[in-house]
Amino acid sequence: MISTNDFSTGITIELDGELYKVIDYEHTKPGKGGAYIQTELKNVDTGSTTTKRFKSGEKVKQAYIETRTYQYLYRDGDKYVFMDNDTYEQVDLTKDKLGAATKYLKENQEIKLEVYEEKIIGVQVPNSVELVVASAPPAIKGDTVSGGTKQVELETGAKVKVPLFIEEGDILKIDTRSGEYIERVN
Structure with a gap:
């Protein structure tokens, strides 16, 4: 669990069984009433964004994202095939899951994939x-x-x-x- 006071841009949290990445947050203390954190969240699965207000100090479940190095092997129609550098297992990802990263993928290139509970949720291409x-x-x-x-x-x-x-x-x-x-x- 993480306190909303500890939010930072880029952390991933779990709300109502879904994963959200904090895009932006603002701590506000109005003159009347309690302090709150206004956040802009991006749904990891759908890519949609939403705003949510949390009470200051409220606890939410933080999702620990593991980053693993994969090698991009080839494109097979609508699927992009990657190989885990540690286990040599191959995984297929669609263009929807990879997003704009498909513009920068070259065969045999190493990239980092974000994994949560053994499910690939995102990609990190080099800068x-x-x-x-x-x-x-x-x-x-x-x-x-x-x-x-x-x-x-x-x-x-x-x-x-x-x-x-x-x-x-x-x-x-x-x-x-x-x-x-x-x-x-x-």
Whole structure:
């Protein structure tokens, strides 16, 4: 059990048999009445967000999330196949469960999966990944003066805006949190 006074962004709690991740919280002490914590919670299973008010000091069940290292093996239709690096067991995850992480998955890449009571509930991709440009429109002479951008497609199918000098075959460093171009890798 954890006190609502100890809430922090990112912790996972269990309410009414469902898991919620604390996205945001605010401790409020009004002039009249008792103090309370206003939270914004994200349902781990459905992805929906909700707001909930707790009394200050109220106890809730904290969900202890284990992080395990898995290796992404391959995509099989709508499923993404991963292998546990410790037990060598393979698990299939759908695009719905992985969310935006599918844009940054390369075969044989190691990523961390969040596990609660032997059930995979989330994925943690690295903050940045290096991906090859699969296709890029050519830069037209004269366009580079203004420092413009163009959209390219990466090896994973993700599309990202990059400077005009980027060409097909270049390796780019991409921020997985924002989906933005960071730099070209030599």
